[in-house]
Amino acid sequence: MSTRPFWLSGAAATGDSEITVTHPYDGRVVATVSVPSAGQIEEAVAAADAAAREAAALPAHTRAEALAHVSRRLAERTEEIAGIITAESGKPIKWARAEVGRSVSVFRWAAEETRRDSGELQRLDTDPGGTGRIAMVRRVPKGPVLGISPFNFPLNLVAHKIAPAIAVGAPIVLKPAPATPMTALALGELLAETELPPGMVSVLPMPNERAASLITDPRLPVVSFTGGQFGWELQRLAPHKHVTLELGGNAAAVVLGDADLDWAARRIALFGNNAAGQVCIGVQRVIVEDAVYDEFVTRLVRNVRELPTGDPSDPDTEVGPLINEEAAIRVVDWVQEAVEAGAELLTGGERDGVTVAPTVLAGAPAGSKVLCEEVFGPVLVVQRVSGVDQAFAEVNASDFGLQAGVFTRDLQVAFRAHRELEVGGVVIGDVPSYRADQMPYGGVKRSGVGREGVRSAMDDLSYERVMVMTGVRL
The missing domain is CATH 3.40.605.10 (Aldehyde Dehydrogenase; Chain A, domain 1)
Structure with missing residues (x-):
């Protein structure tokens, strides 16, 4: 060679x-x-x-x-x-x-x-x-x-x-x-x-x-x-x-009661896990309004489990390996640490060499690395909130602020999100992972x-x- x-x-x-x-x-x-x-x-x-x-x-x-x-x-x-x-x-x-x-x-x-x-x-x-x-x-x-x-x-x-x-x-x-x-x-x-x-x-x-x-x-x-x-x-x-x-950051996707739940579940499942979650604006925190929480989480877990995972040369594969085994071990360690602290593992959490199964956690306690740091792996952390006020407060509670996504049909909520969320970009009706290469892109705080x-x-x-x-x- x-x-x-x-x-x-x-x-x-x-x-x-x-x-x-x-x-x-x-x-x-x-x-x-x-x-x-x-x-x-x-x-x-x-x-x-x-x-x-x-x-x-x-x-x-x-x-x-x-x-x-x-x-x-x-x-x-x-x-x-x-x-x-x-x-x-x-x-x-x-x-x-x-x-x-x-x-x-x-x-x-x-x-x-x-x-x-x-x-x-x-x-x-x-x-x-x-x-x-x-x-x-x-x-x-x-x-x-x-x-x-x-x-x-x-x-x-x-x-x-x-x-x-x-x-x-x-x-x-x-x-x-x-x-x-x-x-x-x-x-x-x-x-x-x-x-x-x-x-x-x-x-x-x-x-x-x-x-x-x-x-x-x-x-x-x-x-x-x-x-x-x-x-x-x-x-x-x-x-x-x-x-x-x-x-980078630990980007949040907010799902409100008026959202299209099927669309939101498909998009969040895919863009929390594609490229093994190694995307700066990949979804990590999923903040869901209580009124639709149970129905949405059921759909999200189903979509995550259906993601084709494995050989990156296969044209159908969505989720490939992490960059090395050290990164894969760290991701699984963070998941296990959250579970031991009280989080519920809804799916995934396993590692096969450098590949980590797409993972969904619920109820991760405040202070968990999977909530506070950038996982940079195929992990979604679901949080239940009472409404818009609490949802936006959770987005802003992060030390990071790159982009956020808000699934809503309410125009007033959309403009409120743009006004209040402490991030470099707000995407309405889709995941925070959307980026057009001609638009301004960057963050605030630790991002x-x-x-x-x-x-x-x-x-x-x-x-x-x-x-x-x-x-x-x-």
């Missing part, structure tokens, strides 16, 4: 060590990936720094065409890249294909935003002191970006780092998760086909501990991180940098700071620069 190169300033390179990538489901080796040396990491950062001025001055059409090229090539290679996602992450193939489709859209959106990113003109003669003056406002990049991406979306979350950076004209050094580097390297190959200048993009797989120098390097003034609670430590290590953090979504990320990676012109007759 040949060792796969990484991408150093847009060119293939090999380093001084390797990462072995194994299939989470069966443990077989699927690839070895070259890891850059300390000198090569320095070379990538120096190249990004040296390219910053050229990258910022790239014509819009050059940036847009590079992004459009990647979008087209991803679409052409969907099956191949979906297979890579499944092989290294264990994500069921149907969800891997969906991830490629979303990434196609991310690069297309970025290309479109690049072409229409024209800034604005402001007339300043609205007051006497501004007579004869006009302002032009444009956005310019804050500087080269360090992107750090997680294992659970090894393509789409990399796309959300790279595409906005290219769109604003910022070089980026991307460090993919060490468990899932191959998909990011495939994307690096497509980027190498474009006319982007050297130094614009580097994709550097490495163990997490090797990234310390990147985090603190002043030549990378912007850090975009998606992952666990280590993000707060990253912010502490780089206090003078602009840091965006997407750190992080800043926003993804193509336009929002472009704004986050750039700042407004104003030019005032004097002596202009309008």
